[in-house]
Amino acid sequence: MSELSVEAKGLTKYFGAFKAVDHVSLEVPTGSIYGVLGPNGAGKTTSLRMMLGIVDPDSGESRLLGGHTPQSVRHRVGYLPEERGLYPGMKAREAIAFMGALRGLEWAEGRRRAATFMTELGLERVIDEKIRKMSKGMAQMVQLIGSIVHAPDLIVLDEPFSGLDPVNQERLETLVRRERERGATILFSTHVMAHAERLCDRIAIIARSARRFEGTVDAARALLPMQVRYTPRTDDPALAALLPAGAERRGDAWQFPIQDDAVEPLLARITASGHGVAGLSIVRPALHDAFVHIVRQVDAGFDADAHADAIEESAA
């Protein structure tokens, strides 16, 4: 996939003296599902807003859908903001049609599609209900439909899963996949790793205002060594000598990380030792662990910097 739906370079934003976003670049291939992950307050939302041209960056630039400025392709973009909001006095069908009309869709067509979408998502009961009478989750689904009702080429969802029950989360995942099949590119931010792991082709991890990782989910997981969980048949303390240095005993099992090239020698050693294998698993750590690892590393780096600065200052 050579074409890019989002091409953001060096986006930087200051809020007063605070650097909220520091040279964040994103390249989202057309037709992919792309996740922007990061802890709370990392700068995800500000990055997305700059990318979409809602906020002007202090430096850097953003191009969408093949080199266009965000302002010139508004009708081809759908956006679900982090702060949800709809006119409480509007009926769901009208609200969806209104959001479509803002992006250039005919009102009548918007109303028609609103009914279709809502029926598909199990919301047919509330099609003609006013927003203020809906639950928060329902209103959020309505807003989500509103942001994709005009069949955009690029869909940007800011924390789409937060506030939804598991059933609706499942529906949303289905919806995202279906939109991708239609040919749309989907970019969403989240701090729930499970969704990203299931959905995303590629992810970017933003922490402390800057992008710390970019690549596939597998590449992120490969940042950490594989984890071995080995349960021998015999209970012999001498076994520890066979295992790598960091091995820990938990109940009957031993746990330790292992490098990719050390797997076969380990298996050979275990078989040769005669302790037997009651249980053995060698797995890649989940995206969750990789994420926590990256964020901790960044935080540690910051703390170390602060520490060094303090020493420097006390010396001076």
Place this chain on the structure above:
Amino acid sequence: MSPFLRTLFVIARRDFLSIVATPTFLLFLLAPLFMIGMGALGGVGASQLADSARGAGRLVVIADPGDMEALRDADDRLRDALPGDRPAALELRIAAANTDPVAVAQEKGRDTYAVMSGSLAAPRIVEREAGSRSGRYLALLATEVLRNRAAGAIAPAAPRFESLTRGGTSIAAQQSIGFGAVFVIFLLTLLLAGQSVGMLAEEKGNKVIEILAAAVPLESVFLGKLLGLLGVAILFIAFWTAMAVGGGLIAMTQIDPAAMAQAGAAAGASAPPAVLAVAPATGWPFFIGMSFLYFVMAFLLLGAVFLGVGAQASTVREIQMLSLPITIFQVAMFSLSTAAANAPGSGLATIAQIIPFSSPLAMAARAATDDAKAVHLLALGWQAIWVALVVYLSVRLFRSGVLSGRSDWRFWKRSAGVATAAATAADAAARR
């Protein structure tokens, strides 16, 4: 239709419907009824008060029986010819030996403004207020009777009255029309444009502004909101115009045609109805058309300012706080335009016509007194420039202040903050 215009209309449509399709709008639409009702009640009360006071007032002349007839004749002749308010009713009493004018003046039950007693050549006049018109009038009566007696009866002049009603309206009447236009436009903008203060707070409160800002240019959000509110204003005006015309037609059918014809015959067959005889200098159709256009301009100008100012507020309380200076500003513009309407052609009037926010009001007044028409085109152009400027500035202020999520309202510090941060960063880099 260009995408910009289309989104503008989408916003305007939403705002218009959200305002009009509510029960509270009905209350708003009928609000002038309360105002008219209160005004009518107050007016009736005041006029009743004036009537009863007028009925109670009197002038008393204590004279010999021989002077009575002459005094009554003189009073009949003079009373109608005097300009200004009529003198109070005249009461004639026959002089008796023990009549004390001071006691008469202090009699209970009626207001006695002046009492004249004694001989007509050297009357004694007791008045309630020194130098009052009532005292002078009694003196005039005495003089008139004496003069009549000295000269004998002369035939009164036989004047031929000619009315100027068709030749042109008096300047005073035109100024009144001008003032009326200023007042109506002011009242309508006060009622309607003032609403725009709170309009963006709604979007900010329910976070819809994120959706709008992402989907459409902020300029079209602003203009769309103005347009939607203008639609409401025009609906409001149309409703009341229809009510007025309907009321007028009903009133026409209630008047007896025979009485109308009689009145027409009395005034002369060719005399037009009194109301139509008064006309603004530029003529009624042009004047009404211009007044409407100036209303639109005043509405857009003030509405744009209020929308921009209101966009800085995020809570109802802040909006209420902002409403006061805004109302004061409107009243100031109204006062300026009123002064201008009362002094057409003066330097003050020119100033009021140039200041963009009072210009629509002052120019509407000018259309009533000045028959030049080309100048209105100039004024409309000038005001349109200001509408564009104000919208542009409001959008800038809004974008830089609110949408960036920055809580710091000191906009001059925003760029400074970035500079400081950059300097700090550079400094830190240099130290490494």
